[in-house]
Amino acid sequence: MQKKERIIKILEERALRAERRVDELKDENLKLRKECYAVKTELEEERGKVQKMVAQINRDHENSSIPSSGKPNRKRITNNREKSGKLPGGQPGHKGHGRKRQTPTKTIELPPPDEYVNNPDYEPTGRTIRRQRIGLKVLPYTEEYMAIEFKNKKTGKLVYAEFPVGFENDVNYDGSVKAFAFLLNNYCNVSIDKTREFLSDLTGGALQISKGMIWGLSKEFSEKTKAEQTEAFLNLVAAPVLHVDFTTAKVNGKNVNIAVCATPQETAYYAREKKGHEGVKGTPAELNPNVLVHDHDMTFYSYGRLHQECLIHVLRYLLDSTQNEKNLTWNTKMRELLREMIHYRNSLEPDEDLDPVKVKAFEERFGQILDIADEEYEYEPPNKYYMEGFNLKERLREFKEAHLLFLHDKNVPANNNLAERLLRIFKRKQRQVMSFRSFESLNYLCQSLTMLARIQNDNANLYESVSRIFS
Numbered sequence: 001m002q003k004k005e006r007i008i009k010i011l012e013e014r015a016l017r018a019e020r021r022v023d024e025l026k027d028e029n030l031k032l033r034k035e036c037y038a039v040k041t042e043l044e045e046e047r048g049k050v051q052k053m054v055a056q057i058n059r060d061h062e063n064s065s066i067p068s069s070g071k072p073n074r075k076r077i078t079n080n081r082e083k084s085g086k087l088p089g090g091q092p093g094h095k096g097h098g099r100k101r102q103t104p105t106k107t108i109e110l111p112p113p114d115e116y117v118n119n120p121d122y123e124p125t126g127r128t129i130r131r132q133r134i135g136l137k138v139l140p141y142t143e144e145y146m147a148i149e150f151k152n153k154k155t156g157k158l159v160y161a162e163f164p165v166g167f168e169n170d171v172n173y174d175g176s177v178k179a180f181a182f183l184l185n186n187y188c189n190v191s192i193d194k195t196r197e198f199l200s201d202l203t204g205g206a207l208q209i210s211k212g213m214i215w216g217l218s219k220e221f222s223e224k225t226k227a228e229q230t231e232a233f234l235n236l237v238a239a240p241v242l243h244v245d246f247t248t249a250k251v252n253g254k255n256v257n258i259a260v261c262a263t264p265q266e267t268a269y270y271a272r273e274k275k276g277h278e279g280v281k282g283t284p285a286e287l288n289p290n291v292l293v294h295d296h297d298m299t300f301y302s303y304g305r306l307h308q309e310c311l312i313h314v315l316r317y318l319l320d321s322t323q324n325e326k327n328l329t330w331n332t333k334m335r336e337l338l339r340e341m342i343h344y345r346n347s348l349e350p351d352e353d354l355d356p357v358k359v360k361a362f363e364e365r366f367g368q369i370l371d372i373a374d375e376e377y378e379y380e381p382p383n384k385y386y387m388e389g390f391n392l393k394e395r396l397r398e399f400k401e402a403h404l405l406f407l408h409d410k411n412v413p414a415n416n417n418l419a420e421r422l423l424r425i426f427k428r429k430q431r432q433v434m435s436f437r438s439f440e441s442l443n444y445l446c447q448s449l450t451m452l453a454r455i456q457n458d459n460a461n462l463y464e465s466v467s468r469i470f471s
Contacts, residue, residue: 181196189431218441239263249442261288311414426445
């Protein structure tokens with residue numbers, strides 16, 4: 001019995017030691033699991049940071065809203081046109097577009113060579129060979145009015161005949177000079193100093209106009225076209241489809257904004273201190289009751305009746321998601337679908353209506369792809385450092401009608417390229433001036449650009465039209 005009890009006691013002690021060891025191992029295992037979890041969490045955190053930084057580094061004009069001008073060292077844009085193998089220039093069998101002959105201001109007749117005139121082997125054909133050399137000569141012309149002055153013998157008052165309009169000062173410039181300097185500065189984006197210098201060199205130093213006069217031309221042009229600007233405003237308010245967009249400008253180093261409202265027939269630029277509702281106030285977008293085409297700026301949803309978001313931006317964001325969330329499939333499918341929708345719309349003839357059956361099928365596929373996105377993000381939630389793809393999915397679902405309106409109305413385009421293209425006109429001027437001296441000068445420039453766009457839309461001669469306005 002004692003031997004059995006001793007064996008039992010030994011076994012109990014061994015079991016107790018084993019239990020203690022098991023507890024120790026469990027504690028060690030728990031500690032290691034916690035450490036492993038912490039390491040994995042930290043690794044996932046670092047992976048998220050890396051993903052975010054890689055996405056930021058790889059962002060350009062193809063997968064984000066960054067303009068192509070913001071990436072000066074970008075790769076060459078792919079040209080998918082199949083090469084014909086033909087040399088540049090005129091092609092055999094095609095009618096050429098030669099240089100246009102001008103009415104000669106001076107004709108010089110070359111004497112026939114004696115070796116042909118006195119040679120019996122040669123006789124005149126009756127044809128005259130003409131060759132022209134066209135040059136450019138800019139000469140200032142000056143009209144001078146003279147009036148005899150009279151003096152009142154009693155009061156000493158000096159009087160003379162009234163001069164015509166445009167002769168208010170001793171020396172005045174007509175519309176041709178003002179139009180030349182104005183367009184060179186505001187349309188060709190040449191600096192005021194260079195405009196003054198070029199005009200002086202062009203006229204052999206005869207015209208030495210002041211910098212202040214060139215600066216004031218925008219104000220004068222704007223004030224003389226108030227009626228046309230008001231007409232443009234009213235036309236844009238009544239437009240069935242209105243493109244709107246903002247871009248930044250600088251005044252004395254401070255950021256301000258430029259709003260553009262446009263249709264294919266009319267354009268208006270507006271200088272604004274801020275974006276948002278303050279920026280929209282006073283523009284046609286505030287009063288237009290129809291369709292607004294814009295990017296995903298929530299401000300615009302407070303105006304207009306219907307909306308179409310620019311799908312070019314969406315395609316870029318989907319490409320960004322595809323590049324940074326390679327484990328997902330919904331982004332690639334959605335990008336292919338949107339491109340298919342746009343191709344279908346663009347392939348319609350002017351008199352061809354939208355097919356309701358095709359449109360319905362497009363919308364069903366749109367919803368199905370968003371369902372796939374929900375499943376993929378539920379299975380593998382997005383990283384907190386890269387939420388762009390998930391947020392885009394949510395936006396596409398919430399604003400589905402605003403992304404697909406172009407499939408229901410042929411007057412509505414699928415993009416806002418018109419407004420963005422028009423804003424590039426201002427951006428080129430902004431790049432030249434770097435920073436405007438005053439908000440007033442920026443405002444006059446916007447009003448001038450509005451009028452210049454109107455003249456161009458009418459296919460009128462820009463220089464002659466501006467000259468008439470200044471005259």
